[in-house]
Amino acid sequence: MSGLTDTDLHHLRRCVELAGLALAEGDEPFGSVLVGGDGQVLFEDHNRVKGGDATRHPELAIAQWAAAQLSPGARAAATVYTSGEHCAMCAAAHGWAELGRIVYVVAGARLAELREQWGLAPSPVAALPITAVAPRVPVEGPVPQLAGEVEAMYERCFGPQ
Ligand SMILES: [Zn+2]
Numbered sequence: 001m002s003g004l005t006d007t008d009l010h011h012l013r014r015c016v017e018l019a020g021l022a023l024a025e026g027d028e029p030f031g032s033v034l035v036g037g038d039g040q041v042l043f044e045d046h047n048r049v050k051g052g053d054a055t056r057h058p059e060l061a062i063a064q065w066a067a068a069q070l071s072p073g074a075r076a077a078a079t080v081y082t083s084g085e086h087c088a089m090c091a092a093a094h095g096w097a098e099l100g101r102i103v104y105v106v107a108g109a110r111l112a113e114l115r116e117q118w119g120l121a122p123s124p125v126a127a128l129p130i131t132a133v134a135p136r137v138p139v140e141g142p143v144p145q146l147a148g149e150v151e152a153m154y155e156r157c158f159g160p161q
Contacts (some may be wrong), residue, residue: 002144003140004103004140007039008081008103008140009143009145009146010081010104011033011035011041011079011081012081012103012105012143013146014031014033014041014044014081015031015032015033015034015081015082015083015105015140016031016083016105016131016146016149016150017031017152018031018032018033018044018045018046018058018083019031019046019047019083019084019150021046022046022047022048023153023156023157025050025061026050027046027047027049027050027056028031028047028049028051028157028158029046029047029083029150029153029154029156029157030046030047030057030058030082030084031044031045031046031047031058031081031082031083032044032045032046032058032059032061032062032080032081032082032083033080033081033082034062034065034066034078034079034080034099035078035079035080035081036070036074036077036078036079037074037078037100042065042066042069042070043061043062043065043066043069043086044058045058045061045062046058053084055089057072057087057089058063058082058095059069059080059082059086059090059091059093060089060090060093061095061098062080062094063093063094063097063099064093064097064101066078066097067096067097071100075097075098075099075100076098076099076100077100078099078100079100079101079102079103080094080099080100080101080102080103080144081102081103081104082102082103082105082146083104083105083106083146083150084104084105084106084108084111084150085102085104085106085108085109085111085129085141085142086102086104086130086133087108087110087123087125087127088125088126088127088128088132088133088156089125091128091130091133091134091137092133092134094130094137095133095136095137095158096133099137100137100138101138101139101140102130102137102138102139102140102141103139103140103141103143104130104139104140104141104142104143105141105142105143105146105147105150106142106147106151106154107129107141107142108127108128108129109127109129110142110147110151111127111154112127114151114154114155114158114159115158118155118158119160120158120161
């Protein structure tokens, strides 16, 4: 992506690291970071679905944390970085929380394509782009220079064993 700064890439690398932590803990490899308008990291999380609650996505946790902790102005000024594009649930939560920009590494449509290649059933939720769910959110991605690492984790988690 052309519009990305070194700071953006730094936060995206942390998302990839969090995705790796999730995978190591038996969760799915997704990680996300919330950064305030002043550049401070406010909150970070990774996927936590291994207990059976498939809604435990980091982007939903971020939207809920932000809604509870930040003023509307602070939410609008914040950026959410994430290793995989928000699903429709998380994009909706982001939109309802009126958070700012999103930067993702790998698109949801790409994960859907990989799942199909690996012979998996489609995800129970449609792989809508963020902009179809929350049209006013500025979105940047995919980020090719980090995508290989994320897709390799997808393959370890979802690919043929
Ligand atoms: Zn999600």
